[in-house]
Amino acid sequence: KWAFEPDPIKAAxxxxxxxxxKRQALGLDKARERVLFDMAMRRALD
Incomplete structure:
Protein backbone atom coordinates (compact mmCIF):
# COMPACT_ATOMS: atom_id res chain seq x y z
CA LYS A 1 0.00 0.00 0.00
CA TRP A 2 1.44 3.32 -1.05
CA ALA A 3 0.51 6.73 0.30
CA PHE A 4 1.65 10.24 -0.51
CA GLU A 5 1.26 13.28 1.70
CA PRO A 6 2.86 16.61 0.71
CA ASP A 7 2.66 17.94 4.29
CA PRO A 8 5.67 16.51 6.19
CA ILE A 9 3.89 16.60 9.57
CA LYS A 10 0.94 14.61 8.24
CA ALA A 11 3.34 12.24 6.46
CA ALA A 12 5.16 11.62 9.75
CA LYS A 22 2.57 -3.35 12.56
CA ARG A 23 3.84 -3.43 16.17
CA GLN A 24 0.36 -4.28 17.38
CA ALA A 25 0.08 -7.08 14.81
CA LEU A 26 3.36 -8.53 16.10
CA GLY A 27 2.34 -8.14 19.74
CA LEU A 28 5.10 -5.63 20.45
CA ASP A 29 2.82 -2.87 21.70
CA LYS A 30 2.67 -4.04 25.30
CA ALA A 31 5.00 -2.43 27.82
CA ARG A 32 7.26 -4.82 29.70
CA GLU A 33 9.12 -4.29 32.93
CA ARG A 34 12.79 -3.76 32.21
CA VAL A 35 15.35 -5.31 34.54
CA LEU A 36 18.96 -4.21 34.76
CA PHE A 37 21.17 -7.30 35.05
CA ASP A 38 24.42 -7.23 36.98
CA MET A 39 27.30 -9.56 36.14
CA ALA A 40 26.17 -12.26 38.61
CA MET A 41 22.68 -12.34 37.06
CA ARG A 42 24.20 -12.58 33.56
CA ARG A 43 26.40 -15.49 34.58
CA ALA A 44 23.38 -17.26 36.07
CA LEU A 45 21.68 -17.16 32.64
CA ASP A 46 24.24 -19.53 31.11
Missing amino acids: HMMIAHIDK
Missing part, protein backbone atom coordinates in the same frame (compact mmCIF):
# COMPACT_ATOMS: atom_id res chain seq x y z
CA HIS A 13 1.86 10.90 11.50
CA MET A 14 0.96 8.43 8.75
CA MET A 15 4.31 6.64 9.15
CA ILE A 16 3.99 6.45 12.93
CA ALA A 17 0.44 5.10 12.64
CA HIS A 18 1.64 2.46 10.17
CA ILE A 19 4.52 1.42 12.45
CA ASP A 20 2.19 1.25 15.47
CA LYS A 21 -0.23 -0.95 13.50
